[in-house]
Amino acid sequence: MKKAIVLLSGGLDSATTLALARRGGFACYALSFLYGQRHRRETESARAVADSLGAVEHRIVQIDPAAFGGSALTDAKIEVPKDRAEIGAAAGIPPTYVPARNTIFLSYALAWAEVLGVFDIFVGVNSTDYSGYPDCRAEFITAYEAMANLATAAAVEGKGRYRIHTPIIAMTKAQIIQTGTELGVDYALTHSCYDPDAAGKSCGRCDSCRLRLKGFAEAGLVDPVPYAHCEI
């Protein structure tokens, strides 16, 4: 059975990506990160998703919080924007962008892949219903893949070529949710909110909640996670 590394945040996109990698016949090694997020909810969700979708192994890597700065997701002094009129590439890159985050995450995935002798890496980036982060776009992924194939002994020695799979990159959020639902993803286990309340309820107003709620509405499905505020 082919093996793959799957980056798993515990959100809706990465859960669906894991389900697609499993459907593609891969034995999946899920990789999550703790990096001083405002909440640990994400990694708890990642654990539950990895278990429910039959990952062979789930590894959570600690990232020194000192490494990431300047983002509303890592610095409590920077506010998470709410109720933005427009979300996406045209609206500019919001303060929830974390500098070089996907570059660092993919680099850990590459290291683990090389140790395991794996050449397939799945990442749930999306550049349709997204917040405009540059490291979610296809041109970034293509450049990363080219770099990875020059960086590593396994590639240079001809043992294989690394491939970064982005199966949901061009889907709408509604399509992602429909696809995952067909594959049996339990979205009640996932967590997307950037700013949940003390009880763990999603805010319903940050970009991530709003993209998610819009996706469920367009898919004609009900989002199973609890919200403190929900307008859609």
Added chain:
Amino acid sequence: MKKAIVLLSGGLDSATTLALARRGGFACYALSFLYGQRHRRETESARAVADSLGAVEHRIVQIDPAAFGGSALTDAKIEVPKDRAEIGAAAGIPPTYVPARNTIFLSYALAWAEVLGVFDIFVGVNSTDYSGYPDCRAEFITAYEAMANLATAAAVEGKGRYRIHTPIIAMTKAQIIQTGTELGVDYALTHSCYDPDAAGKSCGRCDSCRLRLKGFAEAGLVDPVPYAHCEI
């Protein structure tokens, strides 16, 4: 004054690279990593080198040791090769290669650069007198730079272009030592050995010691660090 991030291992190459960045007029932010090396000597040397060469700040990032495997530098069960007949690209990639190490290090450098608003990153890779690691070659650095300029908000928003500087990449070890000596690098502070003894003496037999000793001999200089064994 222009600012730069400088990757600093505490070895001879990165110390010289820091001195060259300083000579180039950069205010230098030095970045080192603790990643379950066999010894902490490297980061102690990095601290001393950063101080002696006037780095503005020196940050040491902890890397989860679980992230790196399969290398003689991170796994005590894998032996560091000694007295290899040939060292370099033609001799094959040795077990001291650490999967995706420079990719991960540069990714942290990129994150810090973006937070600081810095676009210049210096790294002391060398592909002349080296152990044949793929992530020390110019083609890797070029691909990394291309990726970095697609990965980050600062680049995509047109605030600047990231440049990965590799001032010693084509020098021989003797040239590196001569250059650093002219710039006032105190090589007594540096540490290169992969397998020092309990007293901290360099082994004199690993690839890193042998390249270093050969470099000092060819430069007509005496290496100031103590060796347990020294044939050159």
